[in-house]
Amino acid sequence: MPVVLERPPLWQRMLPMLRGFDWLLLLAVVLLAGAGLMAMYSSGFDHGTRFFDHARNMMLAGGILFVVSQVPPQRLMALAPPLYAFGVALLIAVALFGITKKGAQRWINVGVVIQPSELLKIATPLMLAWWFQQREGHKRPLDFVIAFVLLAVPVGLIMKQPDLGTSLLVMSAGLAVIFFAGLPWKLVLPPVVLGLVGIVLIVAYEPQICAEGVRWPVLHEYQQQRICTLLDPARDPLGKGFHILQGMIAIGSGGLHGKGFMQGTQTHLEFIPERTTDFIFAAFSEEFGLLGNLGLIAGFIFLVARGMVIAAEAPTLFSRLLAAGVTSIFFTYAFVNMGMVSGILPVVGVPLPFISYGGTAMVTLGLGLGILMSVAKARRTP
Template sequence: MSVVFEKPSLWNRIKPIFTGFDGPLLFAILWLAALGLVTMYSAGFDHGTRFVDHGRNMLLAFGILFVVAQVPPQKLMRLAVPLYAVGVLLLVAVALFGITKKGATRWLNVGVVIQPSEMLKIAVPLMLAWWFQRREGALRVSDFLVALLILAVPVGLIVKQPDLGTAILVLSAGLYVIFFAGLSWKLIIPVMVIGAIGITALVLSEDAICQPGVEWHVLREYQKNRVCTLLDPTTDPLGKGFHIIQGMIAIGSGGLSGKGFMKGTQTHLEFIPERTTDFIFAAFSEEFGLMGFALLLLGFIFLIFRGLMIAADAPSVFSRLLAGAITLSFFTYAFVNMGMVSGILPVVGVPLPFISYGGTAMVTLGLGLGILMSISKSRRFMRH
């Protein structure tokens, strides 16, 4: 008696590649991507090829998302150590042989010019999630100290470049992993209290510490200027305070419903600096107002909520920690960007996901969302 095995059809073989995607997560991504394209067209239609390039970058991000979503979390875990090691080595190479622009050494020529710090936004949470996966069930205080060391090395190298914006993003992504791994609130609350006291003292002593000639030994001069400008932007309204003042004027002039698509005067009369990159939120708020902001905020809230649900439902410690950290990283991006444009945080180079122009940032976004989709797909296939 012979047994006949029926050869699966081509569709049955490729079907897993195109199925299993998380519907709610995909909906949130498309929602924010649509808002990003509309905003970029309005803010950048008269700004060279910004809109076309933004669309191309977005397609590239979707391509990366699709490819990464096919990689199971177990295989992603194998990439953690080599990706982290390569990233740190490249940061060391930047410190030794990097390209300096406008006083910052952030780039490296390896045939093409790259910014290695971008890699660490994903490599650091990957590495820390791998570390805590290995220590599952036997966590000690020393394990958290090692995790802090793993985090401190790249953050220190990025701060030295200097690139405070990227350092904040890498630091926050790492701290999210450490928090989700079980760091005690008894250790977190004192740090938060000290931070609140420090910020209060900074605000109260602004008149004294922001005087010319007063040196801040921790921060560089331009970083001191950013903090002092945040505390009182009117001290230099046509210089260092110009960005913040114009951003607040644009946001306030949008009112409830905005001035209308492509009708932003602050935007198109060139009062908003970096209107297609770091300060695009000001252009968005001017044209679409509070109602447009509500739609944007709902999109981010839905994305973050869905990402945390994927993390909570993840099948392993590694995937749970990684999904949680990547999801809250999107929150950090949005909060820091909107905060600096609104004048409640210092101006740092942090893009608004989906909305701001930037190829490297869009690639990192696609990679992070692809990892989230991979973790969701793996859970779905395990159930079936």
């Protein structure tokens, strides 16, 4: 009589796929996603289906996280050069015949309209981690020069579009990989000191360098205006300074405990511009106050700290550098968004992870978290 083997239920078949997951990292993501859904429900209540679209984007990111986490870091390493080359080729194609919207040439039609610069947020640190893995044990100064060139190519092409926010994210991820690969401090300190001196000079001579008709080298005019507006938003309170001023008013009006869920006047009277995307932190601050902000910041700090722990315990140089680079993306996202809404950084198009509305950014976050989970599983799986 033939033996009939019962097929195990689905949950038992999925257990091996979940083995090695970093549950502390996943807990931080779930808590931040919950805060994001609350903020989107309130700030996007009159934006049609934005709340449901935001929830759908989160589910999509969760699916991407699960799929990518099943890919071993060794296979990710094999994908690095072709993925980087493909991304750079798309950026060149955008520069040649991309689609222009609102004065920026950032998109290309390949059957569907895509923004290739988003791919480079992951492909660039992936490529740099691959490069230093090949040079492990015998790194030379020339290897760091080549790494800076590999980073400068996509950053330069993205800045030319122009897209300062995305270029900043790609640059921060790449610099994190180069730094953790062993970049000497004597090469790190001079540009940091030079940058600090430049900031002091800009603040000291703001009336002269921001005067009408003065043009700065390298930066586009709108980028120059953003910096000058940051230094003195009251210069044009109903124009270029409106975003910063309304964001600061909303944050301050929240006080210690906030006005309460769905009770934000600046939000619901539509004084906060882009309240479901770039400036959602202002809406969150108004309704949940300083205590809510501290909880949100604590969540991001824990997420970044957990990512760095995963990087420190990774089994190979490639995994360590990749995890550190991806973690730096989350840090830059949160720091830049909160900084620009609070009036301490220029306004750039950088969303707040898990909180701001946006499908493309959510896909990038899902990819990054999937990579971190893949590294965590490689650390724990024999």
